[in-house]
Amino acid sequence: MDTKRVVLGLKVVLWLGALAPFAWMVAGFFLDWLGVNPIEKLTHVSGMTTLVLLLVTLAVTPARRLTGWNPVIQLRRPLGLFAFFYAFLHFSVWMVLDLGFDLQWVAEDIAERPYITVGFTAFVLLIPLAVTSTRGWIRRLRKRWTRLHALVYVSTALGCIHYYWLVKSDVRLPLLLAGIYVALMGVRAARWLERRIRATATAG
Amino acid sequence: MIIRRPDDIPSSAITPEPTYVNRRAFIGRAAAGVAGLALAPSGLKALERSGGSLGSLGSLGGPQQVKYEDLESELGEKVNSYKEITTYNNFYEFGTGKSDPSENSGDFQPRPWTVAVEGHCNNPGSYQLEDFLAPHRLEDRVYRMRCVEAWSMVVPWRGFPLADLVKRADPTGDAKFVEFTTIIRPSQMPGQRTGVLQWPYIEGLRLDEATNPLTLLVTGVYGKDLPNQNGAPLRLITPWKYGFKGIKSIVRIRFLEEMPKNTWWVTNPREYGFYANVNPQVDHPRWSQARERRIGEFRRRETLMFNGYAEQVAHMYAGMDLARWI
Numbered sequence: 115m116d117t118k119r120v121v122l123g124l125k126v127v128l129w130l131g132a133l134a135p136f137a138w139m140v141a142g143f144f145l146d147w148l149g150v151n152p153i154e155k156l157t158h159v160s161g162m163t164t165l166v167l168l169l170v171t172l173a174v175t176p177a178r179r180l181t182g183w184n185p186v187i188q189l190r191r192p193l194g195l196f197a198f199f200y201a202f203l204h205f206s207v208w209m210v211l212d213l214g215f216d217l218q219w220v221a222e223d224i225a226e227r228p229y230i231t232v233g234f235t236a237f238v239l240l241i242p243l244a245v246t247s248t249r250g251w252i253r254r255l256r257k258r259w260t261r262l263h264a265l266v267y268v269s270t271a272l273g274c275i276h277y278y279w280l281v282k283s284d285v286r287l288p289l290l291l292a293g294i295y296v297a298l299m300g301v302r303a304a305r306w307l308e309r310r311i312r313a314t315a316t317a318g
Numbered sequence: 319m320i321i322r323r324p325d326d327i328p329s330s331a332i333t334p335e336p337t338y339v340n341r342r343a344f345i346g347r348a349a350a351g352v353a354g355l356a357l358a359p360s361g362l363k364a365l366e367r368s369g370g371s372l373g374s375l376g377s378l379g380g381p382q383q384v385k386y387e388d389l390e391s392e393l394g395e396k397v398n399s400y401k402e403i404t405t406y407n408n409f410y411e412f413g414t415g416k417s418d419p420s421e422n423s424g425d426f427q428p429r430p431w432t433v434a435v436e437g438h439c440n441n442p443g444s445y446q447l448e449d450f451l452a453p454h455r456l457e458d459r460v461y462r463m464r465c466v467e468a469w470s471m472v473v474p475w476r477g478f479p480l481a482d483l484v485k486r487a488d489p490t491g492d493a494k495f496v497e498f499t500t501i502i503r504p505s506q507m508p509g510q511r512t513g514v515l516q517w518p519y520i521e522g523l524r525l526d527e528a529t530n531p532l533t534l535l536v537t538g539v540y541g542k543d544l545p546n547q548n549g550a551p552l553r554l555i556t557p558w559k560y561g562f563k564g565i566k567s568i569v570r571i572r573f574l575e576e577m578p579k580n581t582w583w584v585t586n587p588r589e590y591g592f593y594a595n596v597n598p599q600v601d602h603p604r605w606s607q608a609r610e611r612r613i614g615e616f617r618r619r620e621t622l623m624f625n626g627y628a629e630q631v632a633h634m635y636a637g638m639d640l641a642r643w644i
Contacts, residue, residue, distance in 0.1 A: 149417060150402040150613050151469060214617055227605055279604065282467070283585055284414040284514040 121185050128189055132196040135163040136203070153211045160204035165277060167197035168270040169294050176301045191247055194266065198244040201237050229279035236272035239265045270295055386474045386540045389460050395612075397460060398471040400540045402613050407547045408465065409566055410515050411500065411507040418509075419547035426506045428543075428550035428567070437573035438493035441486060447551055451537065453486065454478035458541065459534065461557035463564075464596045464625045470610045475555055476538030481529040483571070489525065493573035496528040497521070498554055501569045515581055521554065521565035522578030522592065524634075532557055532630050535568075558627040560594040591644035593635075596625035600641050 139156055142148040148155040171193040178186050213219050223230045243263055245251070252259050274295050278288040389397045409419035412426075431447040456476055464470045484496070500519040504510040510517045527533065534555040537544060544550040549566025556563050562582050572578075582590035589603050598608045598621040609618040624631050635643075 150399075150406045151416070151611070153611070154416075154469075211616075212611075223606070226601075229604055282414075284410075284512075286512075286514075 117185050121188050124186075124189060125192065128192055128196075132167065132193070135159055135200070153207065156207045157204065157212065160200050160207055161277070164197055164200040164204055165270075165273045165291055167193060167200060168266065168273060169291065169298065171197055172266065172270060172295070172298045176298060179301075179305070195244060195247060198240050201240055205234075205237050229276050232272045232279070233276035236269045236276060239269040239272070243269075267299065384458075384541060389474060395462070395472050396614070397474055398613055403471060403473055403539060404545050404547060406471075406613060408467075408561065409509075409547055409549065411509045411517075411519065411567070412547065413509050414514055420545075422508055423546035426503070426546040426550070426567075428546060431551050431569075433552065433568065434570045435483075435487050435572075436570060437497075438490045438575060439573045440488040440490060450552075451478075454482055456537065461532075461534075461555060462625050463555075463557065463561055464610060464621065466560035466562055466590070466594070466602065466607075468602075468605060468607065468610045468621075469613055470619075470621075470625075471613050474540055475534060475536045476541060477534040477536035477555065479531060480523075480533040480535050480554070481531065483535060484525070484529050487571075487573065489573045492575045494525055495574045495577055496523050496525060497570075497572040497574050497578035498523075498565045498568050499570040499572070500565055501567050516584060519565060519581045520578060520584075521563055521580045522574075523554075523556065523563075524577075525573075526634050527556065527631075530556075530631060530634065532627060558596055558624040558631045560596060562590070563594050593640075593643050595631075595635065595640065596621065596623070597640055597644075598623060600644060 139148075139159055142155070143152065171190060174186060174190040174193065178184060209215060209220055213223070224234045225231070243266060246255060246259065246262060255262065274288065274292040278285060278292060281288055386397055387399065405420045406416045407419040408416070409423070412419040412422040429447070432444055433447060433450045434442075434444045436442050456478055458474055458476050460472060460474045462470060463473050480496075498521045500517075501507075502510060502518045504517075509515075523533070536549070536553050536555045537551060539545075539548055544553065549564070549568075552568045553566040554564050554568065563580075577592055580590075580592055582594075583592055596607075601607050607621055610621045611618050622628075
């Protein structure tokens, strides 16, 4: 099988998988399976999907190094953009449906509730990444693009903290997701360390 | 017909006449031998209907059964549907998701059931549930329910005043608090096989809170026995406190000299206290308590001091710093 077809197949799976939660929410809204507090359900599903997609996005580069199969990198942009789509949805449900577009209350919540402060920050940090995800911006920014997009590490970390801080006592799932984040960052840290050591050895 | 009127309710708190007349008509339709009582300021916020025995309210109403949904007109606030009340629950013994209790409590056996009354009282004992309930007249009361998570409902409970039980148990002078304990039964309560909370679940009230006329021991909702997910077969309801005070599936009631260590307080003393009075001015450390989402409504509504029951309960906390005693 040639690479192009495999990548295409993977992209189809990615689109179907990433759109599934959205389809579930839309269908649930019309078919009344979101339960008796639909706004809360929409908030939870969109938030959870955002965090999971961010983690999958962060797994692409380690997967590429691990397998040595470079074309997998082509999945990174659509994954990241889907993550942003759900982050935007999550933010919109909260601001429009939950708070009824009461901007004073939105501001109050962002300023006074730490879990909302970090969640909002995580969302804002994703905006420039979504904007600069095009080929043109990659070309224009060159090296700075890589540095800018390292913000996804910060954003995902804040997303994990946001989730951990908002639950009442059952922190099992937030800890699991945070653990995956730490593992994915650990892979990167190990590689960075390895390169430094090698560089030092060469220099010495 | 007897209209009972606790002393602490001023005449201004009694239902305005149109509502009162409507209620009369309603009660007349529903049954003879029924008492209605307004328990809150600004119109009728709580309805009390004394209803005879353990039987369903339908038996009181004869051919015209009571429609709990219709209580809206008397309450001034819409009663939540049976589905809402029984599918959106916090009962961590069956899981931490809102739909977990209704989905995971099917195997739970609420009968036979034993309730122990212990501690500083002259009439301790261990009772079969039927014997425990026998001396009490069950009544229907519509109360607001405000969860600490900032959502709320309006629920037609069926139960009896805890004060009646306290009187029966006859606490001694040493009794300052009442402690309640939920059953431990991990084989039927999957949440108890996890460590998300300390088991058994414990709650407590000060003795004056326990004997406040609003405080109920509840056996039913919507005129039926409590479903498992709502705390079958016996639970506590204190409508001016956050919902977690309403301990479910109670097996032990104990009179204590010391303040009981209730589960959420033990879990996170910075965020949850012993009193847990609904208070829009004191925020939870992580979210505002100023407003709430009434299940079934779109816009949030303002949260009321003591959940709208200030006239009946505020006097118990006179002089207390409510920001400190959360």
